[in-house]
Amino acid sequence: MRNFFTIFCKELRGFFLSPFGWVVLTLVTIMQGWSMSGAMKALQDAPIPESLVYIVFHMPQFWFYFLVIFPLITMRLFSEEERVGTLETLLTAPVQTWQLVFGKYFATLGFYVILWIPAFIQFQLFSILTDVPAPFSSGSLFGAFLLIFLMGSLFIAIGCLASSLTSSQIIAGVVTTGLLFIHYFLGYLTVIYSDRFAAAPVIRYIASNEHLRYFSKGLIDSRAIVYYLTAAAFFLFLTHHVINRRRWRS
C-alpha cells in the first residue's frame, strides 16, 4: 500500500512539476469558460426549457475538447517509462505491478478531477456575480459532475492500456483518441438508425451522449455507474497483464 501511495504522489506531482500539466489545465479551463459563456448567451437569446448545466454540457464544443483530454494526460504514463528504460528500474525494485498500475491510474484520475474544479467554480460564480438564482438545480450539477467523473474513470483506464502497449507516446495518444471516438460514435448509432437493429439495447447501454442527457438533468442511472466502473476495472486488469506479459516476452 505504501508503494502505491509513493507512486501516486510522484505521478500526481509530476503533472504540476512540468509545464505540460499546466498547459492542459489552461486549455481545459479556457474551453470550459467558452462553453459556459456560450450557454449563457444561448439562454439570453431565446427561452430554453433546459437548465444551464444541461446546456453547458450540450454545447457543440463539449465532446470536442472533452475527448482530447484523455490522450493528453494518459499517453506518457507507461510508454515514456518503457522508452527511457525506467520501467526496468521500477519493476526490479520491490514493487508489484498492480501497485504501479493503480498508482499511475489514480494519480491521473486525481489530476483529471482537478481539471474540473474551474468548471465547478464557474457554476458557483454564476449566482454570486449575477444576483440571479442559478438557473439549474443542485441535482443536475451533481449528476453532470458524477458522470464526468465516471466517464473519466473509464477513459483514463483505456488510455492506460494504450500507453502500456507501446513505447511511443504518439502511438499511445492516437490509439486512445481512436478508441474514445469509436466509443462515442457508437452511441450515435441509435440516433441515426433508431432502434431497428438487434444490437440497439447494447448500444444504448454504452452510449455516453445518452448518459450525459440523463445525468445532466439530475437523473442518476445506476446502470451507467455499473457500466463505467466495471469497464474501467476491466481495462486496468488488461493493462496489468500487458505489463506483466512484457516481462515474459521482452
Place this chain on the structure above:
Amino acid sequence: MIKVENLTKRFGRHTAVANATFEVGKGEVVGFLGPNGAGKTTTIRMLTGFLPPSSGAASVDGFDVFRKSIDARRRIGYLPESVPLYRDMRVREYLKFRGQIKGLQGERLRMRMEEVVERCGLQGVRRKMIKTLSKGFRQRVGLADALIHDPPLLVLDEPTNGLDPNQIRSIRNLIKQLGENHTILLSTHILSEVEMICDKIIIIDGGRIMASDTPSNLVNQMRAAGKITVELKADPEKVRAALSQLAHIKKVTNEKSSEGWEHFSVLVQSGTDARERISSLCQENRWPLRSLYRHDSTLEDVFVELTRKD
C-alpha cells in the same frame, strides 16, 4: 548468495541463455565477462526478476527470483546498463523516491540518502536536475540508487561503459570499496577492469557459461598455448628442423628476418617450458642467440581463446 541452475531463456527461436549454471558466494566480487550479445544482460535481467526464465531456476539469498520475486528484489541493488533515470527530477528527489519505493522511510531514509550521496560523491549535485548531469554523474546517481536500500548484493551491468578514463577510475575505486562488504556481480567486457577488481570470473559466450574460476587459475590453465620467441643468427631451414625435433614443441614459424637475425615463434604444449632446451640447442650448434622470451598468457588470451568464433 546467487545460485543459478540450468537457467535458460529463449526468445522465440533464438536462445539467449542456454543452461547456465553458476554460483556466487557471499562477499565475492565476481566478474561476468562476455562479448557483446553473449547473454550477460539477459542473465542479469533474469536474476533481478525483470525477465522470467524459460526454464531452470535462480535464487538470491535463498529466495527464488521468480516465485519469491519481491523478497529477492529487496536484496538486490541493480544498476542497468543504460542507467535509466527520470530526467526531470532532481538528484535528491530521485533518490528519495527510489528509497521510498524500496521500503525506506523517515529517519532511516534520510540517513541512507546522506550516506549514498557521500559515498558516490554527489554532494555537489544534490539539487541539480538529472538531465543537466554529465554521463559520469548519472552513473553515480544510478549507483547511489542501487545502494540506497543497503542491499547485500549489487548487480552492476557495465558500470564503466562510455565514461572517460578518470571517471572509469573513480567508479572502479568505488566498486572496489563496495566489494569489501558487499557481494558484487559485475558485468563487463573490459578485461583489465576484471583483473583489478574481481575475485572470480564467469565467462559467458553464445548464452553458455564457458568458464568459472579465479583469474589466476584461468590463466594457468590457458598456459596450454604458451608461446616462445627466439631470435638467432643461422640458416632458417636448419633451425626450423632442429627446433621441431625437440620435445613438447607444437609448431615453429619463422616470422621475419632483419640484418641476419632470424625471428622464430615457437608454440609449446601446456605446462612445459622449452627455453632451456632451446638455449642448449643453440650452444651445441654455435648459433648466436640474441633473445629467448616466453610470453605469459594474460586474461585477454583466455578470453579470446574461449570466445572467438573461428
